[in-house]
Amino acid sequence: MTTSAPRLASGNLKLRLASVAAVLVFAATLLVTLSTLAVAERGMKAVIGDQQYTLLSGAASFMDDRLVERLAQVNALATGIPPGMRTDWQAMRPFLTGQVRLWGADEYLNIVVFDGKGDLRLSLRELPGPAALNARGTDYFERTLETRKAAISRPIRSRLTGNHIVIFSAPVLDQTKKVVAVVTASVDLRRSGFLRQISNLKPGKTGYLFLMTAEGVIIDHPDETRLFQHVGATPGVNVGTERALAGFEGWLEARSKDGSDSIYAYKRLRATNWILAARFPTAEAFAPLDAMRRNAFFSAGGLALAAGLLAWVLVFQLLAPLQSLRDNVAAIRADDAGIEVLRDGRRDEIGELGRAFHALMAEREQSERERAASEKRLQLITDNLPVLISYIDREHCFCFGNATYDKWFGVTAAALAGMPIAKVLGEETAADIYPYLEQAFGGHSVTHEVRIPVRGDPRILQATYIPDHQPDGSVAGVYSLVHDMTHVKEVEEQLQQLARVDTLTGIANRRMFGETLHHALDRARRSSKPLGLAYLDIDHFKRINDSHGHGVGDEVLKEFARRLTVGVRATDTPARLSGDEFVVIFEEIGTRAEAERLAGKIVEAMRVPFRTSAGLVQASTSVGLALSQPRLEQEQLLAAADSALYAAKGQGRDGFAFFEG
Numbered sequence: 267m268t269t270s271a272p273r274l275a276s277g278n279l280k281l282r283l284a285s286v287a288a289v290l291v292f293a294a295t296l297l298v299t300l301s302t303l304a305v306a307e308r309g310m311k312a313v314i315g316d317q318q319y320t321l322l323s324g325a326a327s328f329m330d331d332r333l334v335e336r337l338a339q340v341n342a343l344a345t346g347i348p349p350g351m352r353t354d355w356q357a358m359r360p361f362l363t364g365q366v367r368l369w370g371a372d373e374y375l376n377i378v379v380f381d382g383k384g385d386l387r388l389s390l391r392e393l394p395g396p397a398a399l400n401a402r403g404t405d406y407f408e409r410t411l412e413t414r415k416a417a418i419s420r421p422i423r424s425r426l427t428g429n430h431i432v433i434f435s436a437p438v439l440d441q442t443k444k445v446v447a448v449v450t451a452s453v454d455l456r457r458s459g460f461l462r463q464i465s466n467l468k469p470g471k472t473g474y475l476f477l478m479t480a481e482g483v484i485i486d487h488p489d490e491t492r493l494f495q496h497v498g499a500t501p502g503v504n505v506g507t508e509r510a511l512a513g514f515e516g517w518l519e520a521r522s523k524d525g526s527d528s529i530y531a532y533k534r535l536r537a538t539n540w541i542l543a544a545r546f547p548t549a550e551a552f553a554p555l556d557a558m559r560r561n562a563f564f565s566a567g568g569l570a571l572a573a574g575l576l577a578w579v580l581v582f583q584l585l586a587p588l589q590s591l592r593d594n595v596a597a598i599r600a601d602d603a604g605i606e607v608l609r610d611g612r613r614d615e616i617g618e619l620g621r622a623f624h625a626l627m628a629e630r631e632q633s634e635r636e637r638a639a640s641e642k643r644l645q646l647i648t649d650n651l652p653v654l655i656s657y658i659d660r661e662h663c664f665c666f667g668n669a670t671y672d673k674w675f676g677v678t679a680a681a682l683a684g685m686p687i688a689k690v691l692g693e694e695t696a697a698d699i700y701p702y703l704e705q706a707f708g709g710h711s712v713t714h715e716v717r718i719p720v721r722g723d724p725r726i727l728q729a730t731y732i733p734d735h736q737p738d739g740s741v742a743g744v745y746s747l748v749h750d751m752t753h754v755k756e757v758e759e760q761l762q763q764l765a766r767v768d769t770l771t772g773i774a775n776r777r778m779f780g781e782t783l784h785h786a787l788d789r790a791r792r793s794s795k796p797l798g799l800a801y802l803d804i805d806h807f808k809r810i811n812d813s814h815g816h817g818v819g820d821e822v823l824k825e826f827a828r829r830l831t832v833g834v835r836a837t838d839t840p841a842r843l844s845g846d847e848f849v850v851i852f853e854e855i856g857t858r859a860e861a862e863r864l865a866g867k868i869v870e871a872m873r874v875p876f877r878t879s880a881g882l883v884q885a886s887t888s889v890g891l892a893l894s895q896p897r898l899e900q901e902q903l904l905a906a907a908d909s910a911l912y913a914a915k916g917q918g919r920d921g922f923a924f925f926e927g
């Protein structure tokens with residue numbers, strides 16, 4: 267098992283997953299809490315806003331009631347003036363005083379009566395200013411005159427007293443419904459208890475109510491400098507008030523001109539169309555909410571932290587089996603444990619994973635065993651083959667080699683790995699085989715022979731190089747198969763030798779005769795010394811065969827060849843051409859006489875009876891002689907000798923004849 271493979275990842279994944287789960291749970295809890303808080307805040311704002319508006323509506327209704335009540339009161343005073351008294355200012359005073367006393371209230375600053383032209387006719391209280399006053403041009407007087415109905419003035423700063431007042435006016439009509447007098451009752455807005463009462467409704471400690479006309483003139487405001495000022499007189503914009511002037515009623519959140527956020531509520535008075543407004547600074551309104559938010563934030567944070575921690579612990583525990591699976595796999599890889607530890611896992615997906623691993627590794631181990639066995643078999647075969655098997659890389663070094671290298675060169679397989687060819691086979695041999703190797707690296711299978719001494723014994727080896735082609739077409743290395751051809755070569759040589767020797771007689775056969783004659787003729791031409799050729803045939807050999815059998819015939823042939831061999835010079839070559847036909851090449855014969863002498867010697871030698879298994883056999887031979895000439899071809903020389911033989915036969919056999927060209 268290899269140990270160079272990358273190590274298994276450490277337990278970071280478990281830690282990371284647990285941390286991610288913890289952070290997610292923490293974030294989710296915090297998010298849920300904060301969004302719930304946001305919803306609660308919105309709800310609370312609505313509650314506060316609605317509450318403000320309800321209170322304001324109550325106050326407005328209260329003011330309306332008071333205004334209408336007073337208007338009715340003044341109207342009742344005016345219409346209650348007896349007909350004879352309507353322009354009798356003197357008589358009117360005690361009447362009015364009596365009536366006002368009846369009301370039992372001190373709510374009016376003064377009751378003043380103007381005539382139809384607007385001139386002041388009667389004042390129940392003493393006026394601090396000039397006695398001559400005219401009401402023409404005032405909004406309440408003109409409106410009363412015009413509508414002949416009771417009216418409420420816009421808020422006014424009294425020219426007489428400097429008080430902030432409103433005036434309730436009612437017409438006094440004569441029988442012709444003409445306005446003959448206008449009764450007015452002035453009310454000090456701020457002292458009458460009319461605003462004071464509603465100011466008790468101010469929201470919180472920093473909130474307040476304010477009142478303005480439909481046109482935006484401030485009637486009541488805690489900041490006295492703004493009284494009777496238009497709202498626009500203070501720089502800045504209050505969106506709420508702008509909208510209220512445009513007709514909005516209800517509550518909203520807006521930024522005040524001083525820059526702080528507030529809840530504003532607006533309600534119009536029915537009697538005067540004035541706008542009663544409440545401002546409740548958000549800072550105070552939501553102070554409890556802020557505390558609540560802080561508390562909620564901390565408790566949510568705590569809760570989220572606890573939940574996150576819990577998630578962390580749970581995920582850590584859930585992943586523990588995965589950790590143990592990882593540890594088991596690591597132990598298996600380190601050979602500290604067998605794969606069996608994976609089999610008996612939990613009954614869940616991780617256990618499944620372990621069992622799947624086990625199955626996979628069992629299959630792997632099985633195929634590993636099979637591969638090892640097959641490799642062993644192959645190793646056994648290759649190591650016992652009388653063949654060198656190796657793989658040579660591009661650096662001309664052996665990558666591996668079989669045991670034959672050890673047997674032949676004394677280099678073990680372990681020592682061979684990485685060893686250069688030159689070191690194993692010798693520099694010279696290596697130089698001889700490099701060209702063939704290069705061809706193999708070029709992508710071609712190559713076979714060549716090489717002579718290498720193996721354990722001191724010169725051997726002829728045949729090497730075959732097979733390129734190891736890669737998928738990309740390159741050649742990574744070369745498989746080398748080398749076998750010893752020495753014995754084959756020897757046999758081959760023997761065979762070749764055999765092919766040149768006559769098997770029956772052991773002298774040269776026709777083939778060797780042809781080769782020898784060829785070379786002998788060359789030599790004869792170079793030395794200018796002619797050679798002689800004798801063509802021999804055993805006389806009536808058929809008869810010997812016929813009378814003694816073929817075996818005896820063979821014995822005669824063998825003896826004939828032997829006598830021929832011993833009867834000639836070492837430089838001469840006797841050969842059997844076929845059947846009972848023989849030839850002898852006499853090199854450097856010199857003369858015809860010499861040739862005839864030799865032929866005569868042969869004829870003589872063959873007359874001696876042949877000792878055979880069938881007893882002595884008498885035989886003789888006829889010889890045809892020819893001498894080579896410079897321009898005479900081999901075939902012509904042979905034909906000449908044959909022709910001479912024919913002549914010798916014709917002359918009665920047992921003798922020789924010379925070719926007479």
Ligand SMILES: Nc1nc2c(ncn2[C@@H]2O[C@H](COP(=O)(O)OP(=O)(O)OP(=O)(O)O)[C@@H](O)[C@H]2O)c(=O)[nH]1
Pocket residue numbers: 770803804805806807808809811815816817818819820823844845846915
């Ligand atoms: N025993 C034996 N006989 C052979 C062999 N080769 C050829 N013969 C026989 O040798 C005889 C040769 O006969 P020929 O050369 O035609 O005639 P011959 O009887 O020698 O007569 P002449 O040549 O006219 O003197 C034939 O009968 C062949 O069958 C052989 O290897 N062994």
